Amino acid sequence: xxxxxxxxxxxxxxxxxxxxxxxxxxxxxxxxxxxxxxxxxxxxxxxxxxxxxxxxxxxxxxxxxxxxxxxxxxxxxxxxxxxxxxxxxxxxxxxxxxxxxxxxxxxxxx
Amino acid sequence: xxxxxxxxxxxxxxxxxxxxxxxxxxxxxxxxxxxxxxxxxxxxxxxxxxxxxxxxxxxxxxxxxxxxxxxxxxxxxxxxxxxxxxxxxxxxxxxxxxxxxxxxxxxxxxxx
Numbered sequence: 001x002x003x004x005x006x007x008x009x010x011x012x013x014x015x016x017x018x019x020x021x022x023x024x025x026x027x028x029x030x031x032x033x034x035x036x037x038x039x040x041x042x043x044x045x046x047x048x049x050x051x052x053x054x055x056x057x058x059x060x061x062x063x064x065x066x067x068x069x070x071x072x073x074x075x076x077x078x079x080x081x082x083x084x085x086x087x088x089x090x091x092x093x094x095x096x097x098x099x100x101x102x103x104x105x106x107x108x109x110x
Numbered sequence: 111x112x113x114x115x116x117x118x119x120x121x122x123x124x125x126x127x128x129x130x131x132x133x134x135x136x137x138x139x140x141x142x143x144x145x146x147x148x149x150x151x152x153x154x155x156x157x158x159x160x161x162x163x164x165x166x167x168x169x170x171x172x173x174x175x176x177x178x179x180x181x182x183x184x185x186x187x188x189x190x191x192x193x194x195x196x197x198x199x200x201x202x203x204x205x206x207x208x209x210x211x212x213x214x215x216x217x218x219x220x221x222x
Binding site: 030031033035040041042043044045048086088090096097098100101102103 | 143147151152153155158198200202207208209210211212213214215216218
């Protein structure tokens with residue numbers, strides 16, 4: 001099945017710093033989503049981005065489907081950005097299920 | 111606001127005592143999913159409904175069952191919870207397999 005790899009696994013930042021999270025996937029996809037899991041466990045949708053670039057405030061994402069990767073950019077990080085960021089994909093021609101990466105744990109210190 | 115609602119947010123049950131978790135949605139989505147998430151792991155799909163069509167994952171234990179009485183509601187039944195079933199249970203919905211999935215806040219299950 002499709003492999004979804006996220007890097008880095010852990011990231012520690014000072015408030016105000018910028019960061020880039022990466023998601024590599026091993027096959028073509030129909031769907032790619034980025035989620036933020038907050039300390040209470042809720043998965044919050046950040047982007048639905050099977051291809052192209054989107055921006056939402058301090059966050060933006062780019063997916064290059066032909067090269068099988070996606071990037072999540074966080075600018076001017078805040079302590080509330082802390083949590084785990086998951087990338088998840090639905091592979092083409094596959095089981096139509098969302099396949100998650102292992103996540104990047106982000107800690108933003110004041 | 112349209113949303114995915116899960117009740118209760120925290121559930122404590124005794125070893126072997128049946129427990130039911132509930133999920134409702136106001137998005138009128140066709141597909142509803144149940145995921146199990148253990149500490150420091152990614153969510154793991156247990157099963158999903160496409161309308162009334164039930165789809166079980168091959169590695170979902172028989173101890174886990176689900177019901178979807180109508181479009182809006184879906185239930186997860188754990189017939190005889192073991193200590194290993196303690197986890198966060200997440201419900202999600204989508205318009206279809208290739209559409210965006212929306213997650214509820216989750217139910218954190220403790221088994222004593």
